[in-house]
Amino acid sequence: MEPYRIKVVEPIPLTTPQQREEALRRVSYNLFDLRADEVTIDLLSDSGTGAISAAQLSAGMNGDESYAGSRSFYRWHETVSELTGYPHLLPAHQGRAAERILFTSLLTPGSTVVSNTHFDTTRANVELVGCQARDIPCPEAKDLDSPHRFKGNIDLKALEQILQNQQESPVAAVVMTITNNGGGGQPVSMDNLRRTADLCRRHSVPMILDAARFAENAWLVTRHEPGYQDRTPRQVAEEAFRLADGCIMSAKKDGIVHIGGFIGLKDPELAQKCERLLIATEGFATYGGLAGRDLDMMAQGLVEVTEPSYLAERADIAAHLAQRIRDAGVDIVEPAGLHALYLNAGRLLPHIPPHQYPGHSLACQLYLRGGIRSAELGSLYLGEEDEHGNPIKSAPYELVRLALPRRVYTRSHYDHVAQTLADIAKDPSSVHGYRITEQSPILRHFSIKLEPAKG
Incomplete structure (x- = not known):
């Protein structure tokens, strides 16, 4: 059962199919553009969408809003220092701000950042400074049905080859995303993290954690990695942070707050460069674009999130x-993770070609039939077309992510999601594809406009 009781409730919108159809047409079939009051179950993201605890709300009431050197900063600093072990800590208003500051300070144009899998904003921030973002997930990640427990791992053989051959494009950093969100929410083993750190150290390349979901990764390690069954999630998390040279974190995930993030570093020179840029673009180093109450609530969330x-x-x-989804006849990326489940839309809708976007088609159906908002992770997200709309690059898989907000929905809410999927799976051939009418050259899935494909 849930290890909490519900103290405050919020009504959720209950809309009609006609209202949902009109709303989707109005926003040109871009689910990001729907108003929240047009969505019944919102699984678009787990970022900043969790429910804060009574203890977090209480901590926020003690927030010190002094411009510099607030008590909130020092409370936050003590908590994050104990968790991560990093001597240099900088708050930021969210993860992508931390990415921008770190990559601008660390990377030089023409270099490469290697990762188990970059998330979308991480990739964008690497590319915006003129660098290449290269993903090398482990071979097991290619089999979506495999029960392999650590499909979030990086390919160590490929990494060693890249690090040994840096003449054309030097590697500026290795980013390990825990858990591997772009790879289906799969965890990274401590063995893989340790061996990656050893390789990076041998080649004088910093290893940085994208630690947005560090606690969930730690939990899965304690469940499935030999030698860690008697460790607590907190102990595993502390070990993971100390293996790395630093981290970037969106606290909107495993900080269980609505806004916030941070950079943690061992290198004092790099930390100083980051601090100068932070002050110029985010705020003074002791608030980093956040209110004091945000820092206090983040500190409390970082304690609560590792509770078994x-x-x-x-x-x-x-x-x-x-x-429930398997019982409905819909395949997911196996094994199931914690922060999200990834539907195999390409397998459910084989009649829709990649560049009519089966993942987006399924996401639209979830909304039309059940008021459920989700996110496509397929060829709309990763694909490319020429100026005439002809396919250039397709995604390896056509997925839909159901991101699970923390402490928000109950089992009956999720039963509604599963029942809606079951209804779609009864007649998948009735689902049609979409075509792009307008798009941005970067992170297009956020602002794209589409229409139903003809024929």
């Missing part, structure tokens, strides 16, 4: 939804 009872329930409710 919290993580056990999060894993249980994800497993409950995963089994």
Whole structure:
């Protein structure tokens, strides 16, 4: 059962199919542009969408809003220092701000950043400074149905080859995303993290954690990695941070707050460069674009998130939804993770070609039939077309991510999601594809406009 009781409730919108159809047409079939009051179950993202606890709200009431050197900053600094072990800590208003500051300070144009899988904003911030973002997930990640427990790992053989051959494009950093969101929410093993750190150290390349979901990664390590069954998630997390040279974090995930993030570093010179840029673009180094109450709530969230009872329930409710989806006849990326489940839309809708976007088609159907908002992770997200709309590059898989907000929805909400999927799966051939009418050259999925494909 949930290790909490509900103290405050918020009504959710209940709309008609006609209202949803009109709303989707109005926003040119871009689910990001829907108003929140047009969505019944919102699984678009787990970023900043969680429910804060009574203890977090109480901590926020103690927020010190002094411009410099606030008590909130020092409370936050002590908590994050104990967790990560990094001597240099800089708050930022969210993860992509931390990425921008770190990459601008660390990278030089023409270099490469290697990752198990970059998330979309991470990739964008690498490319915006003139660098290449290169993904080398482990071979097991290619089999979406495999029960392999650590499909978030990086390919160590490929990494060693890249690090040994840096003449054309030097490697400026290796970013390890835990858990591997772009790779289906799969965890990274401590063995893989340790061996990656050893390779990076040998070649004098910094290893940086994208630690947005560090606690969920730690939980899965304690469940499935030999030698860690008697460790607590907190102990595993502390070890992971100390293996790396630094981290970037969106606290909107495993900080369980609505806004916030940070940079943690061992290198004092790099930290100083980051601090100068932070002050110029985000705010003074002791608030980094955040209110004092945000820092206090983040500190409390970072303590709560490694509680075994919290993580056990999060894993249980994800497993409950995963089994209901399987029972509905829809395949997911296996094994089921914690922060999201990834539907195999390409397998459910084989009649829709990649560049009519089966993932987006399924996401639209979830909204039209059940008021459920989700996110496509397929050829709309990763694909490319020429100026005439002809395919140049397709995604390796056509997926839909159901991101699970923390402490927000109950099992009956998720049963509604599964039942909606079951209804779609009864007649998948009735689902049609889409074509792009307008798009941005970067991060196009956020602002894209589409229309139903003809024929």
